[in-house]
Amino acid sequence: MSGEKAGGEPRIIGFLCEWASDGPDVVTRDMSLTGFPNVKVIRMPCSGMVKPAWLQAAIQGDAKKGIEPADGVLTLGCPMGDCHFNEGNFLCVERIARLSTRLRNRKINPERIGQFYHGATEGAAFLADVGRFVEKIRNLPESTPAPEKGARPAARPAQAEGSAGR
Amino acid sequence: MLLGRLIDRVHVWIVTFDKFLNRLIPQEFNPFYYLGGITNLFWVLLIPTGVFLWFYYTPSPEDAYASVQFLSNEVPYGAAMRAIHRYAGDAMLIFAVLHLLRNYFTDRYRRFRDLPWLSGAVLLLLVMIAGMSGYLLVWDVRSLRIAELTTDALLQFNAFIPGLGTALAGVFLGGDQVNRETLARFLGLHIAGPALIFFFLWMHYVRLHRPKIWPPAFVTLLAIGGVFVVSGLVPVETLPPANDPVAVATTTTYPVDLFFLWGYPLMSWISPGAVAAGTLLLLVVIFFAPYYVPQKRYINIATVVDENCTGCRLCEIDCPFDAIAMVDRPDHPRYKLLAIVYDNKCAECGICVGACPFAAIELPLLSDRKVEEEIKGALA
Numbered sequence: 442m443s444g445e446k447a448g449g450e451p452r453i454i455g456f457l458c459e460w461a462s463d464g465p466d467v468v469t470r471d472m473s474l475t476g477f478p479n480v481k482v483i484r485m486p487c488s489g490m491v492k493p494a495w496l497q498a499a500i501q502g503d504a505k506k507g508i509e510p511a512d513g514v515l516t517l518g519c520p521m522g523d524c525h526f527n528e529g530n531f532l533c534v535e536r537i538a539r540l541s542t543r544l545r546n547r548k549i550n551p552e553r554i555g556q557f558y559h560g561a562t563e564g565a566a567f568l569a570d571v572g573r574f575v576e577k578i579r580n581l582p583e584s585t586p587a588p589e590k591g592a593r594p595a596a597r598p599a600q601a602e603g604s605a606g607r
Numbered sequence: 608m609l610l611g612r613l614i615d616r617v618h619v620w621i622v623t624f625d626k627f628l629n630r631l632i633p634q635e636f637n638p639f640y641y642l643g644g645i646t647n648l649f650w651v652l653l654i655p656t657g658v659f660l661w662f663y664y665t666p667s668p669e670d671a672y673a674s675v676q677f678l679s680n681e682v683p684y685g686a687a688m689r690a691i692h693r694y695a696g697d698a699m700l701i702f703a704v705l706h707l708l709r710n711y712f713t714d715r716y717r718r719f720r721d722l723p724w725l726s727g728a729v730l731l732l733l734v735m736i737a738g739m740s741g742y743l744l745v746w747d748v749r750s751l752r753i754a755e756l757t758t759d760a761l762l763q764f765n766a767f768i769p770g771l772g773t774a775l776a777g778v779f780l781g782g783d784q785v786n787r788e789t790l791a792r793f794l795g796l797h798i799a800g801p802a803l804i805f806f807f808l809w810m811h812y813v814r815l816h817r818p819k820i821w822p823p824a825f826v827t828l829l830a831i832g833g834v835f836v837v838s839g840l841v842p843v844e845t846l847p848p849a850n851d852p853v854a855v856a857t858t859t860t861y862p863v864d865l866f867f868l869w870g871y872p873l874m875s876w877i878s879p880g881a882v883a884a885g886t887l888l889l890l891v892v893i894f895f896a897p898y899y900v901p902q903k904r905y906i907n908i909a910t911v912v913d914e915n916c917t918g919c920r921l922c923e924i925d926c927p928f929d930a931i932a933m934v935d936r937p938d939h940p941r942y943k944l945l946a947i948v949y950d951n952k953c954a955e956c957g958i959c960v961g962a963c964p965f966a967a968i969e970l971p972l973l974s975d976r977k978v979e980e981e982i983k984g985a986l987a
Contacts, residue, residue: 520625
């Protein structure tokens, strides 16, 4: 991870809701963000579809599936209260909060997950936020993931949240 | 195409306005995210005030006007109740129309939302009928004029089907002219019509798992307080009674509630038939709005992978459209429940996919395997 990162931009994967700002001015033809060739984009019907397991696999890497660890992930949804499917972005926030607890337990900095909520016309604001996020990721200390314990499934549903959530 | 450009344009305005408002007040209080809830709030405000007015109302042409005047002048808080009932009705119509426009221009009316849209159109019609018939009940000169014009408009239906207009006007007036039945008819229209609102509200909500029925407390207080302030500042006007032939002959102008009674000045300027036909046309346009654009549906319905499903209910809980149900699974050794998807309710949004920790539900066009491939490809 460190070797690839040296000198290069941090590699980030973005999960973008197709109802939020993912117009042609934001996403280039090779599925990366305008001005950020290292931020790769995966389109989702709603930010509520983003699976915490995917975010975790992207940050942590998954040897079995051949996924290399990225330096950060980000999700983009519509503004709170304005989700096209009513609740997708609220659910996304809840799930990422639980995932952050799990990541903290594994000594991975949950700051590596970025959440952005911008409407369909706010592409410029979104890109500005991404710029700040990339800057933050670049300055983060290297994370040292704890070794995987046994054959634990990648994401357990509600275990971590019980202890730290409420 | 022109319509499509207009819709896009207005959508941009709406989002820009939301953004502006979100900077002024906390996002969760933005009243434009709760237009339907605010409409429902005014509807609930209308019920107790309406019952209060009903206690004092006498539905007969001789006594109706006197009973309303007694209510306004003698009964404690009577005038205030009457004003709140009137302005809450106006507010309900305003917010219902805003709700309709916002959902139209933000593309929230097609596909899996056709039932809410259609029931909403019926609700709007019922609100209009309730509001217009409310103005008939006072039985002043304005009520008489409204009754005449409505009868004229109904008689125009004779042009389509001979006899239909006459029959409708007979039902409306309870005879071929105003008689002692008439005001009871109007009261029935004013109460039975809105009673149907409950049924169509159920239809409006039935597809949603957690409908936003109430606005947040801040918006609730603001809305109710606004109606109270307007009711205190602008008391309901008093017009001469309809029973007084001299007053009817001499009163030529009177205030018109532009929200509910916009049709009547139009009828005087154009013709009752044109307004009736225009309203019918508008209704037809609204009713078929979800079906003008060919719909891409039933192509990406969430699909349960039966062997992975543990019956944990997480997808059922998170689905915003109630499209997932849990069924018994007697044949499985460990798991007692299995998720199934109602394809006619599914919005193809993938929220269930995000909820499932077991890769047991996926969208066929964007399966877990495909997303993992994309992650892999992006990091390669």
